[in-house]
Amino acid sequence: MASTEGLQRTIREVLLSPSGFAGLLIILSVLGLSIGALFYVPFDIVKEWNNPPFWQKYPRLAAPSWLSFFTGRNLPHSIILGEESFDMNEYNITSIGIKYILLSAHFDYSYDDFPSEISAFLNVRYFESRPLATMKFIRPDGEEVILFHSVLSQANATLYLSVNEDVKTRIIEFLKRVGSDIPRNIYPEVVLFAAKGENMGDVSKLTVLKGRYRIRIEITVTEPDVEAKAEVIIYGKVFGLAGTDSKRRDLLIGLVWGAPLALAFGLSAAIITSIVQSLMGALSAWYGGWVDEAIQRITDIYMIMPFLPILITVSVVYKIDIWTLLSIVVVLSILGGLTKTARSMTLQVMAEQYVEAARSYGASRRRILFLYIMPRLMPYIVANIVLSVPAFVFLEAAMSILGLGDPRVPTWGKIIGDAYEGGAAIHGFWWWILLPSLLIILTAAAFAFLGYALDKVVNPRLRER
Numbered sequence: 001m002a003s004t005e006g007l008q009r010t011i012r013e014v015l016l017s018p019s020g021f022a023g024l025l026i027i028l029s030v031l032g033l034s035i036g037a038l039f040y041v042p043f044d045i046v047k048e049w050n051n052p053p054f055w056q057k058y059p060r061l062a063a064p065s066w067l068s069f070f071t072g073r074n075l076p077h078s079i080i081l082g083e084e085s086f087d088m089n090e091y092n093i094t095s096i097g098i099k100y101i102l103l104s105a106h107f108d109y110s111y112d113d114f115p116s117e118i119s120a121f122l123n124v125r126y127f128e129s130r131p132l133a134t135m136k137f138i139r140p141d142g143e144e145v146i147l148f149h150s151v152l153s154q155a156n157a158t159l160y161l162s163v164n165e166d167v168k169t170r171i172i173e174f175l176k177r178v179g180s181d182i183p184r185n186i187y188p189e190v191v192l193f194a195a196k197g198e199n200m201g202d203v204s205k206l207t208v209l210k211g212r213y214r215i216r217i218e219i220t221v222t223e224p225d226v227e228a229k230a231e232v233i234i235y236g237k238v239f240g241l242a243g244t245d246s247k248r249r250d251l252l253i254g255l256v257w258g259a260p261l262a263l264a265f266g267l268s269a270a271i272i273t274s275i276v277q278s279l280m281g282a283l284s285a286w287y288g289g290w291v292d293e294a295i296q297r298i299t300d301i302y303m304i305m306p307f308l309p310i311l312i313t314v315s316v317v318y319k320i321d322i323w324t325l326l327s328i329v330v331v332l333s334i335l336g337g338l339t340k341t342a343r344s345m346t347l348q349v350m351a352e353q354y355v356e357a358a359r360s361y362g363a364s365r366r367r368i369l370f371l372y373i374m375p376r377l378m379p380y381i382v383a384n385i386v387l388s389v390p391a392f393v394f395l396e397a398a399m400s401i402l403g404l405g406d407p408r409v410p411t412w413g414k415i416i417g418d419a420y421e422g423g424a425a426i427h428g429f430w431w432w433i434l435l436p437s438l439l440i441i442l443t444a445a446a447f448a449f450l451g452y453a454l455d456k457v458v459n460p461r462l463r464e465r
Contacts, residue, residue, distance in 0.1 A: 086104065
């Protein structure tokens with residue numbers, strides 16, 4: 001009863017302190033993010049994290065959408081012209097045995113910057129005769145550019161128009177036709193959306209041509225029963241709340257799912273190691289003799305073992321997942337500094353009169369240990385748990401940044417590691433690094449605030465007068 005009242009008093013004092021309240025508020029926010037992950041992002045999408053085809057409709061290295069608010073420019077979002085966006089007309093010329101399919105779509109472009117890429121996906125079902133496909137891009141000023149004119153070699157064709165050499169050749173022909181200089185590097189997604197002028201080759205001097213654009217796809221085939229579908233994506237430069245990475249993945253999904261993984265890893269490791277170390281310290285003091293000597297000597301060995309090199313070696317050799325990493329961390333931390341602290345605290349508690357009274361009426365050693373001694377250690381154990389969580393969260397992030405984490409799940413550390421490999425800091429993709437780093441720092445700060453508040457309650461010398 002006394003231990004319950006003491007715990008309630010501790011919680012009340014922590015909540016009344018500014019640092020404790022702030023820390024708890026941040027932790028609840030991260031917990032809310034973790035719970036929201038279950039509803040916002042189905043686990044099926046998380047399983048596709050390392051499946052590049054799944055993300056092909058997302059823009060590459062797009063900044064967060066809210067960047068437009070700070071720049072004052074209407075930065076482009078992706079425009080997806082799906083199957084439903086195209087009007088289809090079929091013409092059968094029976095005299096020469098040719099079927100002509102026309103797919104046409106239009107879209108309005110009112111952004112202040114150019115797209116990042118353009119891709120087209122064609123699906124033409126045929127039997128023997130391969131179809132001839134022509135793709136035309138018609139600008140608001142009436143200029144028409146043929147982007148593609150070739151026989152399709154397969155039913156499903158993906159045209160990466162921004163990097164296709166044939167497309168670049170046709171862009172050069174267009175620039176010659178309008179009397180513009182020919183640049184050394186051709187960017188089709190820029191030229192196609194640029195206002196006509198002599199300096200269309202100079203990207204720094206181009207202005208966006210706003211208005212209605214049209215796309216015409218013509219399919220010519222010698223078979224009557226042919227079906228054609230098309231999809232065109234004009235990729236933007238901003239996307240979602242967190243942007244995308246070099247593999248087109250929505251970083252918000254990784255950040256949202258990284259929250260429960262970070263909390264699960266940090267809390268599990270902190271709770272298990274703190275409780276086990278405290279229990280081993282209490283056992284050492286309570287039983288004494290050879291038990292005390294054995295536990296203390298093994299603790300000394302654990303405290304001088306090179307923890308991180310051992311963990312790195314195991315990770316390199318066995319390519320472990322995040323839960324195996326957690327198990328190894330627990331095994332390597334089963335004894336430590338808290339064991340010695342708990343031992344000294346237990347020796348003090350053993351001298352208390354209520355422990356002597358329990359002995360006198362015949363209470364068993366196990367009963368005294370778990371009902372009289374361990375509850376007295378609980379406030380210190382809780383404080384140690386809270387202060388240990390940031391260390392374990394940083395540990396998982398550090399292992400992922402080193403490339404030794406679990407590659408199958410999107411953790412905050414894995415996102416930062418991918419950003420480092422992708423040169424995000426060099427090329428200015430700040431959101432790729434800053435957002436996961438900010439979440440790690442906030443989580444660590446929350447537990448640090450809460451731990452500081454608990455420490456003031458547990459340690460009488462830190463109490464405010």
